[in-house]
Amino acid sequence: MHIDELIHKKSGEQVVFFLRRHIIVFIGGMLLIIFMMFIPFGAYWLINANWPQLLNDTLIGPIMKLVASAYYFWVWLFLFSNFIDYYLDAWIVTNDRILNVEQSGLFNRTVSELDLINIQDVTSEVHGVLPFLFGYGDVFVQTAAEKSRFVFEQVPQPEEIRKRLLMLVEEEQKNLRSVNRRAEE
Amino acid sequence: MSFSLGLLLIPYLLAILLFLVLAVLNVYHLIRYGATTGTSFVFTFIFMAGAVIIAFVSWQMLAQIDWTTSVGFSLYSSSAADLPQI
Numbered sequence: 001m002h003i004d005e006l007i008h009k010k011s012g013e014q015v016v017f018f019l020r021r022h023i024i025v026f027i028g029g030m031l032l033i034i035f036m037m038f039i040p041f042g043a044y045w046l047i048n049a050n051w052p053q054l055l056n057d058t059l060i061g062p063i064m065k066l067v068a069s070a071y072y073f074w075v076w077l078f079l080f081s082n083f084i085d086y087y088l089d090a091w092i093v094t095n096d097r098i099l100n101v102e103q104s105g106l107f108n109r110t111v112s113e114l115d116l117i118n119i120q121d122v123t124s125e126v127h128g129v130l131p132f133l134f135g136y137g138d139v140f141v142q143t144a145a146e147k148s149r150f151v152f153e154q155v156p157q158p159e160e161i162r163k164r165l166l167m168l169v170e171e172e173q174k175n176l177r178s179v180n181r182r183a184e185e
Numbered sequence: 186m187s188f189s190l191g192l193l194l195i196p197y198l199l200a201i202l203l204f205l206v207l208a209v210l211n212v213y214h215l216i217r218y219g220a221t222t223g224t225s226f227v228f229t230f231i232f233m234a235g236a237v238i239i240a241f242v243s244w245q246m247l248a249q250i251d252w253t254t255s256v257g258f259s260l261y262s263s264s265a266a267d268l269p270q271i
Contacts (some may be wrong), residue, residue, distance in 0.1 A: 059256045062190055062247075066197045069243035073204045076239060077211075080232040084211050087225060088218055106210055109218070 010096060016168060017093035017161065021154040022136035026086040033079045040068045081106070091152045093161075095168055098141065100150055116172040118144045122165045124158035141165070187257030194252065208236065 009015075047054055047064075054060050088103035098119075100112040119141055126137035131154070139152040139161050155161060211232075215225050 058254060059190070062193060062250050062252075065246050065250070066193055069239070069246065070197055070200045070204075072239045072243075073201060073236070076232070076235050077204055077207055080208070080211055080228070083228050083232075084214055087228075088214065103214075103218075106207070106214065 009094070013094050013096045015092060015094050016164065017091070019091040019093070019152060019155045019161070021086060021089060022134060022156045024130065024134045024136065025154045026083065028130075029082045029086075030079060033075060033082065036075050036078075037072065040071060044068075089153075091155065093165065093168070096172070098150060098165075100152075112150065114141070114143055114150055116169050117176060119165070119169045120144055122162045122169075124162040126158060139165070187255045189252070190250065190254045190256055191252040208232070 044055075055064070085103055085105070088101070088109070090099075090101045092099040092101070095116075097116055098114045100110070100114075102110045102112075104110070121142035123140040123142070124137060125140070126132055126135075131137050134156075136154050136156050137158040139155060139158045141150040141152070142148065143150065152158070152161065212229055215221065215229065
């Protein structure tokens with residue numbers, strides 16, 4: 001994803017993290033969809049074993065073939081839409097702010113921005129066997145802004161992200177204090 | 186009541202048309218939001234290749250059917266032997 005299309009970087013601003021959900025989340029969804037592609041074969045085997053005359057029927061045979069064809073097209077599209085949903089969700093952390101880009105379906109896209117200085121607390125959570133094994137989880141960012149909480153969902157190494165975010169917030173607060181001190185002088 | 190088998194193609198083709206529209210919208214989203222990376226290119230290619238394969242197999246399967254055949258609904262079998270004997 002082109003970062004420059006999402007944010008206008010200020011002078012001195014650097015991208016620290018560019019995050020997406022852990023790939024295993026997408027693979028899990030993909031495996032389910034691949035399983036769905038085997039359902040027509042199972043249905044064919046079942047019908048062939050119990051009601052073979054249906055497959056050769058003048059009306060029902062063509063209907064089943066049309067339904068199977070349409071089903072495969074739509075399951076394939078569902079797989080691609082799943083990828084789009086995964087790929088267009090991103091969290092960008094710079095040394096100045098956090099950007100939350102969320103794609104929900106085809107026609108819903110939300111982009112939220114939060115300055116690091118407004119961050120009050122950062123919490124990381126890993127719940128479940130798969131998140132524990134593959135090292136992914138959620139990072140909750142508590143803010144003093146209008147949107148009180150940002151969530152980085154199912155991101156890899158959430159503890160590391162939490163530590164780095166807190167370090168960035170501390171640096172930003174230090175910079176602000178020194179700027180204020182210089183302004184007072 | 187009877188109708189041509191070809192009538193069944195109408196809802197099928199509508200479903201395929203909707204599939205095409207949504208597929209184009211998906212690709213548009215990738216391009217529009219700057220996700221034109223190698224990964225998205227590979228996935229888009231795999232998607233299009235898969236769609237072409239499904240279309241080819243569907244064509245092979247559906248081309249064997251005579252869509253001009255007239256089919257009808259009836260509650261009873263046309264064979265007199267199947268009617269209950271009094």
